[in-house]
Amino acid sequence: xxxxxxxxxxxxxxxxxxxxxxxxxxxxxxxxxxxxxxxxxxxxxxxxxxxxxxxxxxxxxxxxxxxxxxxxxxxxxxxxxxxxxxxxxxxxxxxxxxxxxxxxxxxxxxxxxxxxxxxxxxxxxxxx
Numbered sequence: 001x002x003x004x005x006x007x008x009x010x011x012x013x014x015x016x017x018x019x020x021x022x023x024x025x026x027x028x029x030x031x032x033x034x035x036x037x038x039x040x041x042x043x044x045x046x047x048x049x050x051x052x053x054x055x056x057x058x059x060x061x062x063x064x065x066x067x068x069x070x071x072x073x074x075x076x077x078x079x080x081x082x083x084x085x086x087x088x089x090x091x092x093x094x095x096x097x098x099x100x101x102x103x104x105x106x107x108x109x110x111x112x113x114x115x116x117x118x119x120x121x122x123x124x125x126x127x128x
Contacts (some may be wrong), residue, residue: 001052003052006053006056007056018053021046021050025046
């Protein structure tokens with residue numbers, strides 16, 4: 001289903017479409033598990049349709065304006081297609097703090113120490 005068609009649906013129709021898509025998806029999954037169908041493409045489309053319907057429902061719940069969202073998307077698309085400057089300087093990478101490095105080292109030391117204890121426990125059981 002096209003996103004514009006979903007946006008034009010009323011609240012009751014949107015709920016009906018959501019239930020219908022979820023029901024169809026359930027039946028298709030069931031048929032797939034039983035080996036009655038190999039409709040993987042249909043299942044993919046149903047999942048995407050259900051996600052679109054839920055997205056539109058959530059937008060309406062939050063009161064997000066569709067025009068603002070579509071304008072932002074078109075602005076981002078045009079920005080991608082514009083050429084980047086040829087000699088753009090790269091920002092230097094941030095240096096990690098010594099605290100973060102020490103924390104990472106202590107976590108890896110703990111992981112390395114854990115298997116040694118298990119090996120020692122196995123050896124003590126073997127001696128008995």
